[in-house]
Amino acid sequence: ETTRTLLTGQASAWQRILDHPFVAETSAGSLPTATFDRWLAEDHFFVRSFQDYLRELTAIAPDDRARAVLADGIAALVPELALFEKAAAERGLDLTGEPSLLNVGYSSYLLSTVREGWPVAITVLYAVEKAYYDAWASVRDTTGPDTQYAGFIANWSSPEFAAYVEQLGALVDREELTPAMELAFDRVARFEIAFWDLVHG
Ligand code: MP5
Numbered sequence: 001e002t003t004r005t006l007l008t009g010q011a012s013a014w015q016r017i018l019d020h021p022f023v024a025e026t027s028a029g030s031l032p033t034a035t036f037d038r039w040l041a042e043d044h045f046f047v048r049s050f051q052d053y054l055r056e057l058t059a060i061a062p063d064d065r066a067r068a069v070l071a072d073g074i075a076a077l078v079p080e081l082a083l084f085e086k087a088a089a090e091r092g093l094d095l096t097g098e099p100s101l102l103n104v105g106y107s108s109y110l111l112s113t114v115r116e117g118w119p120v121a122i123t124v125l126y127a128v129e130k131a132y133y134d135a136w137a138s139v140r141d142t143t144g145p146d147t148q149y150a151g152f153i154a155n156w157s158s159p160e161f162a163a164y165v166e167q168l169g170a171l172v173d174r175e176e177l178t179p180a181m182e183l184a185f186d187r188v189a190r191f192e193i194a195f196w197d198l199v200h201g
Contacts, residue, residue, distance in 0.1 A: 049107035
């Protein structure tokens with residue numbers, strides 16, 4: 001079906017997401033403090049923009065089922081943003097700094113897909129969330145519970161998040177695959193790798 005074709009088409013990029021040193025080092029707790037701090041500030045901006053994206057996507061959702069799945073996604077951002085703010089406060093970090101242009105580009109790209117219409121925009125949402133789920137689920141069972149970043153790993157590898165990503169996949173699978181959907185999926189995979197490359201250096 002549609003999601004399987006998309007994931008198969010991106011198999012090597014997806015492997016790079018799973019194998020990224022940012023993921024391995026976050027899991028091991030060996031990520032340099034400055035790297036995590038940079039990621040936290042960049043990702044906070046990303047998640048705030050993502051909130052707008054989910055709201056705009058809801059406005060073009062084709063039916064109640066799609067709106068219900070998106071409402072779950074919007075609700076999950078409340079505790080997620082609290083996690084970011086708590087970590088920033090503990091670390092004395094300012095989250096209001098200017099983000100990287102890559103981040104501005106990625107966040108703006110997400111919003112721009114709403115104009116392309118539902119099939120492309122829901123594909124993009126699925127790709128973004130699936131990338132995070134697969135990356136953090138890949139280290140979930142080997143991350144020590146007392147590792148300093150365990151809360152973040154748990155956030156994107158929980159059974160609840162897995163179920164949400166499954167539901168997003170089911171929404172994509174209702175759609176007939178188009179070249180525009182393939183291009184959008186490819187862009188997200190490249191943005192995700194570039195985002196970690198940027199903070200990890
Ligand atoms: C996500 C994220 C997951 N937080 N950051 C990037 C760069 N990609 C994907 O999205 P969410 O909204 O935190 O579930």
